[in-house]
Amino acid sequence: MAVTYSIPRGTYDILPDKSFIWQYVQGLFRETAAEFGYSEIVTPIFENADLFERSVGDTSDIVEKEMYKFHDKKDRVFALRPEGTAPVVRSYVENSMHTLGGIQRLYYMGPMFRYDRPQKGRYRQFYQYGVEAIGSNHPYIDAEVIALQYTFLKKLGLKNIQLEINSLGNKASTDSYNKALAEYYAPHADKLCYDCSIRLEKNPRRLLDCKVPTCKELVAEAPVMLDYLDEECRTHFESVQTYLKGMGVEYTINPRIVRGLDYYTHTAFEFLNNYLGSQNAVGGGGRYNSLVEQIGGKDAPGIGFAGGFERLLLSLEEENLFMGNSFHPDVYVAVLGEESLLKAVHLMQQLRLKGIKVEYDPDKNSMKAQMKAADKAHATYALIVGENEINSGLYVLKTLTEGKQESLSLEDIITRLGR
RNA sequence: GUGGCUGUAGCUCAGUUGGCAGAGUACUUGAUUGUGGCUCAAGUUGUCGUGGGUUCAAGUCCCAUCAGCCACCCCA
Incomplete structure (x- = not known):
């Protein structure tokens, strides 16, 4: 008899009454990217699983438990892409884009996949837009990438969005900071929650993110990353801010921004929206100066961001923007x-x-x-x-x-x- | 992956101590022979999320399961 099918958990259909808004928002992103000199790059929706395992970090939740991994008929192991940066960098390396000279300015849009428990603003198949600028370590590029996302959000008319920035420094300053954190936490180890005790071992930075009250108390007194930046990192971060101010981009410094993916160095930033509950991050990104080499390319610095379309649309709804539009015939x-x-x-x-x-x-x-x-x-x-x-x-x-x-x-x- | 709330018409929801499945809206038609919006009238629409159990009788009680939402977690 009649079999009924239902959509897979954590996915959704974009129906005609909403697709108009999607087209508008996606079009606006393309336009904005073009105004900053970025060109579209399209990569496959699945990649070799170890591309993500090595780049995103095998201790990250994304790799540990959220990847849609599968074997094909020849037993190759693939994964539906959980994020956009690693595939773009893979393509940059594989196509020897460094030989093109200068900075490669790339943007992308499309579905990403994470096996997470669905919630409002959190889906198993979700749509991201993002850019990657590969080939320059100049602080202007950091500011340019941040300004691009900022401009896009402003053009949409969103008002209740805050930009927070931080610097994670280079390898040397991260190491000395991690050491300082470990020293600070050692005498308090027994007060940490279970997750944090593991973080202390594997990735001390993430201790700063914890929301458990007792851990939060400890975070308040913890050493601050920005104090451990060396001279070079500090001037880089300051220059980024100078350029941001020059472009009229409003921001605040939040020394607790950590970012979930392991490859970030130096500048890290997030765009936050306070009425989406715990799904308040509408986008973010940062610099990844060793990722290209790590993926097997000739060493090249890079920086990029990603944002989620769903959370953007929820924000637009919240601020009553673009709600009445739809297709109509002449x-x-x-x-x-x-x-x-x-x-x-x-x-x-x-x-x-x-x-x-x-x-x-x-x-x-x-x-x-x-x-x-x-x-x-x-x-x-x-x-x-x-x-x-x-x-x-x-x-x-x-x-x-x-x-x-x-x-x-x-x-x-x-x-x-x-x- | 953990805990909680919810699931009844396309949509928003009501449904009493277990006793004939309802309203608003939407849709179709008519009032108006070839002229829409407003109004009025009539009509159509249901595996009560799914599967089992208790009962003479289940939308209602019990168990399981699926899905959405919320918090945790994580992040977009």
């Missing part, structure tokens, strides 16, 4: 009488060839039903094709907002509406 055609249809299909096609959006419903016959449908479709005009019109060659064109109508020839209709 002309809804009302056909009266079976014999008129043949003439009407010809007319409709002439209009479409001129770039006019035409809609017609063959299952509605009465004038009333068709006018009603025209109204519901939010058409700009109704075009009436009946016996009288066909005989005279003048068709009734009616504006649906004002209710004015006049009889026009096909040529006049096209000059009125065509583009």
Whole structure:
């Protein structure tokens, strides 16, 4: 009998009433990226699993428990991509993009996959947009990447979004900081929560992220990363800020920003939105100066960000932006009488060839039903094709907002509406 | 992966101590022979998330399961 299928957990359909907004938002991102000189790169949705295991960090949650891993028929091990940076860097290396000279400015958009428990603003298949700038360690590039995302969010009209930045330093300053953290925490080890006791061993930085009250107390007194930056890292971070100010980008410094992926160095940043509950990160990124080499390429510095479209749309909804938009035809055609249809299909096609959006419903016959449908479709005009019109060659064109109508020839209709 | 709340018409939801499955909205038609929006009238729409159990009788009680939401976790 009838088998019913349901969508996989943590996924969703984008229906026509929402796809309009998706197109708008995606288009705006493309535009903004282009204004900053970025070109699109498209990579596969799955990659060798170890690409992510090695780059993202095998102690990270993403790799430990959130990857959609599978074997193909020849037993190769792949993973649905959980994030966008590693594939882009893989492509950069594989296509020897360093030989193109200069800075490679790349952007991407598309679905990512993580096997996580779904919640509002958190899905198993979710859509990200992001950029990567590979080939320069200049602090201007850090500022450029941050400014790109900032500009995009501003253009959408979002107001309640904060930018927080931090510097994680280079390998040397990270090492000395980790050491200082370990020393600080050693006498308090028994007070840490279970997760933190593991973090202390594996990745002390992440201790700063903990929300358990007793751990938070300890974090308050803990050494601050920024105090452990060496001269070079400090001036880099300061220059980034100088350029951000020069571009009018508003930010605050948050020394606790850590970022979840292991490859980050130097500049790290997050865009936060305070009404999405615990899913408050709408985007973020940072510098990854050793990732290219780690993936097997000629050493090259890079920086990038990623943002989630779903959380963006939730933010837009929250701020009542772009809620009323949807597709609507220019002309809804009302056909009266079976014999008129043949003439009407010809007319409709002439209009479409001129770039006019035409809609017609063959299952509605009465004038009333068709006018009603025209109204519901939010058409700009109704075009009436009946016996009288066909005989005279003048068709009734009616504006649906004002209710004015006049009889026009096909040529006049096209000059009125065509583009 | 852990804990909690919820699941009834396309949508939003009501449904009393277990006793005929409801409202609003949407949709279709009519009032108006070829003119929409407002109004009025009539009509259509249900595996009560799914599977089992208790009972004369289950939307209601019990168990399991699936899904959404919330918190944790993590992050987009």
